[in-house]
Amino acid sequence: MSIRVIVAGASGRMGQEVVKMIGQHDHLILTGGVSRSQKGRDIGEALGLAPLGIDFAGSVQEALAKFDADVLVDFTTPQTVKENMELAIQAGVRPVVGTSGLSEQDLKELEELCRERGIGAIVAPNFAIGAVLMMVFAAQAAKYLPHVEIIESHHDRKLDAPSGTAIKTAELITKNRPEMKQGHPEEEEVLDGARGAYYQGFRIHSVRLPGLVAHQEVLFGGSGQLLTIRHDSLNRESFMPGVKLAIEKVMELDHLVYGLEKILDL
Ligand SMILES: NC(=O)C1=CN([C@@H]2O[C@H](COP(=O)(O)OP(=O)(O)OC[C@H]3O[C@@H](n4cnc5c(N)ncnc54)[C@H](OP(=O)(O)O)[C@@H]3O)[C@@H](O)[C@H]2O)C=CC1
Numbered sequence: 001m002s003i004r005v006i007v008a009g010a011s012g013r014m015g016q017e018v019v020k021m022i023g024q025h026d027h028l029i030l031t032g033g034v035s036r037s038q039k040g041r042d043i044g045e046a047l048g049l050a051p052l053g054i055d056f057a058g059s060v061q062e063a064l065a066k067f068d069a070d071v072l073v074d075f076t077t078p079q080t081v082k083e084n085m086e087l088a089i090q091a092g093v094r095p096v097v098g099t100s101g102l103s104e105q106d107l108k109e110l111e112e113l114c115r116e117r118g119i120g121a122i123v124a125p126n127f128a129i130g131a132v133l134m135m136v137f138a139a140q141a142a143k144y145l146p147h148v149e150i151i152e153s154h155h156d157r158k159l160d161a162p163s164g165t166a167i168k169t170a171e172l173i174t175k176n177r178p179e180m181k182q183g184h185p186e187e188e189e190v191l192d193g194a195r196g197a198y199y200q201g202f203r204i205h206s207v208r209l210p211g212l213v214a215h216q217e218v219l220f221g222g223s224g225q226l227l228t229i230r231h232d233s234l235n236r237e238s239f240m241p242g243v244k245l246a247i248e249k250v251m252e253l254d255h256l257v258y259g260l261e262k263i264l265d266l
């Protein structure tokens with residue numbers, strides 16, 4: 001079965017990779033891309049999107065009116081992703097979303113919208129299969145080693161902190177770990193933020209540096225032992241098998257799925 005796809009954020013780092021991936025699979029048909037600015041389109045063309053035949057619209061709304069599609073892939077910004085998803089669901093187009101920044105409340109509202117419209121959607125904080133395994137393994141480890149900290153490291157163009165992956169990891173861990181404060185009960189930060197972001201009793205630390213892509217370590221400490229679960233995305237191709245799988249799977253769904261682990265055979 002052919003699947004027609006619009007890519008929102010097509011001129012971006014992830015969007016370009018998705019456009020390339022779609023071009024490599026006969027059953028995936030790129031019907032259009034979304035880029036707000038001529039600058040974005042020029043960058044897209046300079047990077048070779050034009051030979052793939054991509055036609056651009058200036059907004060998701062315009063793209064949904066202009067291009068026929070079964071699926072909207074969204075890699076845009078935390079500020080725009082919710083509205084893009086709402087527009088797609090209302091138009092009967094299934095969202096496959098990697099953009100970070102959706103809150104628990106946003107996800108509830110989008111879930112409800114999907115239910116009302118009987119339409120599938122996939123939101124995956126991380127499409128790299130290895131990262132999904134890291135999150136699942138971390139959740140398992142937390143049952144036995146509840147003292148945990150997360151350190152995520154990303155390129156310095158990233159807008160949000162902590163990463164969507166770190167938040168999802170923390171959510172999975174808390175399913176297996178009762179809320180429990182860690183560290184010294186009287187610890188004090190001599191410099192604000194030194195202990196990182198607080199999440200149900202444990203800490204999430206965000207590193208931003210040029211040269212990094214997307215990396216995360218989940219550190220567990222027990223009496224006389226340490227466990228480190230680490231994942232590294234060294235390039236953005238690493239996310240593509242997960243994006244392809246989600247585009248295919250979303251066609252079978254009639255509800256919103258949050259997390260790739262829910263559609264993998266784990
Ligand atoms: N789930 C996963 O596996 C992954 C998720 N991500 C997430 O994906 C998102 C995008 O990351 P990345 O590709 O690195 O970011 P980029 O900044 O490279 O790309 C974002 C694109 O979004 C477009 N954009 C920006 N603002 C708007 C807007 N207001 N409306 C519509 N489009 C807009 C821009 O295109 P233009 O200016 O042409 O409109 C830009 O090209 C982030 O949230 C990131 O965390 C990233 C990697 C993996």
Ligand SMILES: O=C(O)C1=N[C@H](C(=O)O)C[C@H](O)C1
Binds near residue numbers: 100125126155213
């Ligand atoms: O901005 C990125 O690059 C990434 N964002 C996602 C996140 O916030 O977790 C996924 C991956 O870590 C890359």
